[in-house]
Amino acid sequence: MKPLSVIVTSVCDIFAWFMIVFGVYVINNGHNTPGGGFQGGAITATFLSLVLVARGGKKFYAWVREGIYGLFEFIGLMAFFIFGCMGFPHSFFFNSLAIPQGGKALSNWIPWSGTIALMNVSVGLEVIGALSLVIVYMYGSIRMVETGAGMGGERGHDRFDR
Amino acid sequence: MRKAVYLVAVVVLAGLLSGMFGELHVFGVPQATEMDDYFLARAPLDRSAQNVVTSLVFDFRGFDTLGEAGVLFTALCSIGALFREGGKRE
Secondary structure (H helix, E strand, O other): OOOOOHHHHHHHHHHHHHHHHHHHHHHHOOOOOOOOHHHHHHHHHHHHHHHHHHHHHHHHHHHOOHHHHHHHHHHHHHHHHHHHHOOOOOOOOOOOOOOOOOOOOOOOOOOOOOHHHHHHHHHHHHHHHHHHHHHHHHHHHHHHHHOOOOOOOOOOOOOOOO | OHHHHHHHHHHHHHHHHHHHHHHOOOOOOOOOOHHHHHHHHHHHHOOOOOOHHHHHHHHHOHHHHHHHHHHHHHHHHHHHHHHOOOOOOO
16 A cells, blocks of 8 residues: 555644544543544554554554564453453452442542543453554555465464465 | 346335334334333442442343353363464474
């Protein structure tokens, strides 16, 4: 995939970083405002697709670290499960860290609502990793067909066949 | 013959649907509010959550959300199995 015009790349340079900041904001404020882990993770994952469309495949692969996205996915899923297990004396997914206090925040400087905020962050990490990896895998497949490497014989899945 | 059968089926379905629309209750006036009142009262007081929707998603119905996360992970696994390029990137 070739990079687009100068206008698109300039807009991408500004807007892609804004998407990351906005997505992290949505994830971190999911327990107070509309949004949450799934939505914020999807917003953050648009960074990679923006870079791919505007900057082209070369820059895309310069930015991609597949291992980090896999780690995000793993850590997010595990943290989500562990926070769910934390409420086991009461029930599965009981908000055990919450302190009942009449709907007011625990302190003025951090909006805190028990495990809900932590679960938002873990789900956000998981969605960032999963959606970014989907883009990476699918673009890799397109590239394989474009370069002719994947034509005339299946070559994927097995790392030891060449 | 076939058209007549289709016509009868359409008429019967339209009659059933219009009958169902007559049975709908007015929008904005829920018939049973016990569940809504329970969640609206308990989420801010007991679980200290200002956002009731997030409290439902991650606390009251957290098992459902775990299933959603599992669906996402399964989709990622299947996409990786279908599309991933083997070997090293040149």
